[in-house]
Amino acid sequence: MTSFLQYTIFGVILGAGFAVAATGLVVTYTTSGVFNFAHGAVGMIAAFGYWELVANHHVPVVWALVIILAVGAPIAGALVERVLMRHLHGASAERPIMVTLGLLVILTGVATIVWTPSRQYELNPIVSGSFRLASINLQYQQVLTIGIAIVLVIGLRFLFSSTRTGVGLRAVVDDPSLLAMSGASPDAMSQYGWILGFIMAALAGVLLALTQEQTGISIVAMTLLVVNGYAAAIVGRLKNIPVTFIAAIVIGLAEDYIIYYLLPHLSQSLNSDITLALPMVFLFIALVMLPSVRLRAVGRLSTVRVPRMPNGKESLVGGAVFIGLAVVASLVLSGVMIKGTDLLNLGGEIMALGIVGLSLVLLTGYSGQVSLCQFSFMGIGAFLMGKIAGGGSLLGLLAAALICAALGALVALPTLRLRSLYFALATFAFADAVNQGFFQDSRVFGAGLNVGRIVLPGLSFGGNRAEFLLVSVVFVLLALLVLLIRRSLFGRRLVAMNDSPAAYATVGLNPAVTKVAAFAIAAAMAGVAGGLYATVNQTIGSSDFDFFSGIIFVLFVTVWSIRTVSGAFLAAVTYVVLTTYWSKGLGLVAGAGIILIGRAANGVIGIDRVSTLLPLPWVRRAARSGGGGAPANSGALPIGGEARVAG
Amino acid sequence: MTEDGLPALTVSQVSVSFGGVAALTDVNLVVWPGTVTGLIGPNGAGKTTLFNVISGLQEADRGTVHFFDTDMTGMKPYRRARLGLARTFQLLELFGTLTAGENVQVGLDSTVKWWQWGHFRQAFSRSRDPLPAGDAPAGSGGAGGSEAPAVSPGDRLLAEVGLAGKSEEQANAMPTGLARNVELARGLAIGPRLLLLDEPGSGLDEDESRALGALLVRLASNGMAVLLVEHDMSLVMGICDKIDVLDFGHVIATGTPEEIRSHPAVQAAYLGAGSTDDAHSRDVAP
Numbered sequence: 001m002t003s004f005l006q007y008t009i010f011g012v013i014l015g016a017g018f019a020v021a022a023t024g025l026v027v028t029y030t031t032s033g034v035f036n037f038a039h040g041a042v043g044m045i046a047a048f049g050y051w052e053l054v055a056n057h058h059v060p061v062v063w064a065l066v067i068i069l070a071v072g073a074p075i076a077g078a079l080v081e082r083v084l085m086r087h088l089h090g091a092s093a094e095r096p097i098m099v100t101l102g103l104l105v106i107l108t109g110v111a112t113i114v115w116t117p118s119r120q121y122e123l124n125p126i127v128s129g130s131f132r133l134a135s136i137n138l139q140y141q142q143v144l145t146i147g148i149a150i151v152l153v154i155g156l157r158f159l160f161s162s163t164r165t166g167v168g169l170r171a172v173v174d175d176p177s178l179l180a181m182s183g184a185s186p187d188a189m190s191q192y193g194w195i196l197g198f199i200m201a202a203l204a205g206v207l208l209a210l211t212q213e214q215t216g217i218s219i220v221a222m223t224l225l226v227v228n229g230y231a232a233a234i235v236g237r238l239k240n241i242p243v244t245f246i247a248a249i250v251i252g253l254a255e256d257y258i259i260y261y262l263l264p265h266l267s268q269s270l271n272s273d274i275t276l277a278l279p280m281v282f283l284f285i286a287l288v289m290l291p292s293v294r295l296r297a298v299g300r301l302s303t304v305r306v307p308r309m310p311n312g313k314e315s316l317v318g319g320a321v322f323i324g325l326a327v328v329a330s331l332v333l334s335g336v337m338i339k340g341t342d343l344l345n346l347g348g349e350i351m352a353l354g355i356v357g358l359s360l361v362l363l364t365g366y367s368g369q370v371s372l373c374q375f376s377f378m379g380i381g382a383f384l385m386g387k388i389a390g391g392g393s394l395l396g397l398l399a400a401a402l403i404c405a406a407l408g409a410l411v412a413l414p415t416l417r418l419r420s421l422y423f424a425l426a427t428f429a430f431a432d433a434v435n436q437g438f439f440q441d442s443r444v445f446g447a448g449l450n451v452g453r454i455v456l457p458g459l460s461f462g463g464n465r466a467e468f469l470l471v472s473v474v475f476v477l478l479a480l481l482v483l484l485i486r487r488s489l490f491g492r493r494l495v496a497m498n499d500s501p502a503a504y505a506t507v508g509l510n511p512a513v514t515k516v517a518a519f520a521i522a523a524a525m526a527g528v529a530g531g532l533y534a535t536v537n538q539t540i541g542s543s544d545f546d547f548f549s550g551i552i553f554v555l556f557v558t559v560w561s562i563r564t565v566s567g568a569f570l571a572a573v574t575y576v577v578l579t580t581y582w583s584k585g586l587g588l589v590a591g592a593g594i595i596l597i598g599r600a601a602n603g604v605i606g607i608d609r610v611s612t613l614l615p616l617p618w619v620r621r622a623a624r625s626g627g628g629g630a631p632a633n634s635g636a637l638p639i640g641g642e643a644r645v646a647g
Numbered sequence: 648m649t650e651d652g653l654p655a656l657t658v659s660q661v662s663v664s665f666g667g668v669a670a671l672t673d674v675n676l677v678v679w680p681g682t683v684t685g686l687i688g689p690n691g692a693g694k695t696t697l698f699n700v701i702s703g704l705q706e707a708d709r710g711t712v713h714f715f716d717t718d719m720t721g722m723k724p725y726r727r728a729r730l731g732l733a734r735t736f737q738l739l740e741l742f743g744t745l746t747a748g749e750n751v752q753v754g755l756d757s758t759v760k761w762w763q764w765g766h767f768r769q770a771f772s773r774s775r776d777p778l779p780a781g782d783a784p785a786g787s788g789g790a791g792g793s794e795a796p797a798v799s800p801g802d803r804l805l806a807e808v809g810l811a812g813k814s815e816e817q818a819n820a821m822p823t824g825l826a827r828n829v830e831l832a833r834g835l836a837i838g839p840r841l842l843l844l845d846e847p848g849s850g851l852d853e854d855e856s857r858a859l860g861a862l863l864v865r866l867a868s869n870g871m872a873v874l875l876v877e878h879d880m881s882l883v884m885g886i887c888d889k890i891d892v893l894d895f896g897h898v899i900a901t902g903t904p905e906e907i908r909s910h911p912a913v914q915a916a917y918l919g920a921g922s923t924d925d926a927h928s929r930d931v932a933p
Contacts, residue, residue: 492745493753495742495745496749499745500740503833505703505724505725506734506834507728507837508837509725
C-alpha cells in the first residue's frame, strides 16, 4: 500500500511537469494557431542551460532561473515570432509544421555541438531538503513542481477567460484584422503568446529535468520527455487548459504505474524499449481517441502557384537523360574515393534516399498529408530485405513494398479522420515509437544487419557500378510513376482533396479512401527505398533510420521543393553528402534552410524573387517598391508564370 | 419505389444551434424537380447553415432531410453527392491549384473507383456527359452541333457557364466571378438531380447574371431541382418558381415571387417592422 501511494505521488509529480509542458503548448496554439513541434527542444535547451549555469558556472539557482525564464526564454520567443512565425499567418497547414520542425532540429543540432549527446547530465534541485508524509519521503522540489503546475493552470485559465489581454490573445488567431480594429495590435498579441509559450516550455524543461535525478538528462531523452506533454495537450484539444492539466496528471500516473508495476515482469531489453516508447504511445492513443474532424467550408482559397507538370513525353525524355547521366557517372566515378567513401556507393544511397523523397512528393506535395515516418517504413523495408530469403533477394524487395503498404494503411486508418496537424503528430508518434520500440532493440539490427546485393538470373549486381545503375533505374521508374500518378485521375484527386476537403466530399468523393491509398503507396515506396538502401550499403544499423534523421530529410525535401521530383532528388543529394561528410551540421543546415525558405511554398526550385527567399523587412520593402513582393500576411507567394518549373 | 411525384428535397423540422445561438429553428422546406426555388433572407438568417445541413457538412440537432424517398439525415457528404446532390459555396471552395478544366474533370470522373484503370487514362475521352445533348451552347461544339469539332464534356461544361477557352487557367488565379462559374461547372459535372447554389451571382456583372439565370431555367426545364440562395433580387424574382424566406433561422414566408414581394413579414424582415421606405424596398423588388 505504501509503495502504491509512493508511486501515485511520484506519478502526480511527473504529471505536474507534463502539465506545465502541455499548457505551454496550448498557450502557443491558442495564441498563434501553430503547434510548436520545437516545444520539447526549447525545454531541453532550458534544462541544459540550467545545468550550464548552476553546475558548470556555479551561478546561484535563483539567478539561473531568472536568466533562463525572464531573459532567455522571452527573448527567444519574441525572436521566433518575429522572424519565423509572423510571415506564416494564413499559410497552408504544412508550413508552420515544417518551420517548427526546423526549429526543433536546429535546437537539437546546437545542443549536440555544445553538449555531449552520449553523456548524462545531473542537475542541482531548485530547492533542497525533504520531509515525510504518511511514511513517504517527499522532496520540497517535488512539491514545488506540483505547486507551480497548479498556480499556472489557475492563472492561465483566469488570463484567457477573464482579462482583456487574454481575450486579445485568443482573438488574434481567429481574425487579426478584426482585433486591430478594436485597437489592439495583432502582432504584439501574437508575440506575447510566443513569449508566454517559450517561458512555459523552458519552465517545463527545467522542472521535468529535475524529476530525472536518478538518471540525469541527455539531449534526445530530454527533448522527448516533454513530448509527454503533447499527449495531454491533444486530450485537451489544444485549447482546454483544465482538461489538459488533468490529462497530464493521468499520463504521469499511467507512466509511473507502467514503469513500476508492469515493466519489472518483462525482459530487460523490452523494458527499456517500452519506457522510451511510452511518450509516443500515449500521444498516438490520444490522437486515435480524438473525435472525427467535421469537414468545413473555410472559404480560404489556396494561393500557391504550382510548378508546371511535365507531360508524358517530357517525363520520358527527362528519365532517359537521367539514366544516361547515371551511366556516365558510373564510368567516371568508378573506384573514386573521397575521405574513404566510394562515390558510387554514395550515389546509390542518394538514389535510394531519392525514392523516399518521391514518396514525400506524392504524399505531402500532392495530397498535403505531412508524414514524419517515411524513414520508419524505410527502416522496416531494409530490415525485411535483410531477413527474407537470405537477404539480397527480389522477394525481400517485394515483401518490403507489400508489408510497408499494409503498415502504412494501418497507421493511416485510425488517424485519417483527423486534421493535417494531428495526422502529422500521429506519424511523429509512430516514427519515434518504431525507432525506440523496434529499431533500437538489439535483436533487430544488432551490431549491423548484413544484406547481400540483389542477384537475378543471369545478372549480378555485386559490383558498385551495377548496383548504382540498378538503383538509379528504379529511382527513374518510380519518378515516372509519381509523375504519371500526378497526371492521372488519382493525382488530380490527391491535389483536389488537399485544396478543399469540403468541396472534395461534395462532388461525391470519399477523402478517407484517397488518403489511405496515398499513404499506402508512399509507405510502399519508402519500403522499397529501404530495401535498396540496404543492398547498397550491405550493412545497416538502427542509426541509418533514426527518428531525427527522418525529420531532417523531410525538411530537406521541403527546402528544395516537395512538389517536384527534382526536389526529391536534390534533397537526397544534400542529405547523403552532409551525412557522409559533415553529420554534425546536418540538423543545422536543414533547420536553417527551412527557416529561410519557410515562405516559399514551392521551395528553392520555385523561387523567382529574392524577397521570397529572405523574409527580412528591408528586402521585402525593396521588393515591394520595385513592384514585387507578396502581401505581408497573405501566405501567398509571388511566383509568376515565368517561375514555373518542370517537375 | 418510383420517385415520380416526390419532391427532390424535403427538409422537415430542422433545427441547429451553435452554443446558445439558434441558427435554424424547425425549418421546413420542399424543392420540386424541374423548378428553381429561391431561398432568401437577410445576412445571418441561416441560409448557408441550411445548405450545410442539406449537403451534410453540418449536423442538425434535430429534424430530417430527404432526397426523393431517401432519408439523407446523418449521411456523409460524399454519399449525398453520389445520390445526385451538388452544391456551390458562398465563400469559394475551389481546387485552387488545379486548372479550371481539372476542377470540372474531378467532378466528371467522380464515379471512377480508385482501383480502376480509368485513373491512368486521359479521362476526358471516357467521361459521362452530364448535360442533355440539346443544351450545348451555340458555337461550343457540344453534342448538339453535328458540324462542329468534338469537344470534351469538361470543355462543354465550362463553355456552358461562360468559361470557353479557360480550361487551362489555374483556378486560384481567376477573378472571383469566373471562379464561381468554375464551381458551378464542377457541380454540374457530377450530373446532379438537385443543385444547391450559394450566391452564385455575386461578382457577376449584369450580362453574366442574366446568362446565369437563363442557364438555371434551362437546367430546371430538363428536370433538375435548383435551390438558389442569392442576394440579387432581380435574378431571384426573375427565375424562381417558388421562394422561401428565412429570418433568424425561421421560415417566415413561402410563395411565388409575387406573393413574396408583397408579403408583410418579408417586408418587415428586410426593412424593419412597420417601415414603408420605398427607397429600401428595392432590396426585395426586382
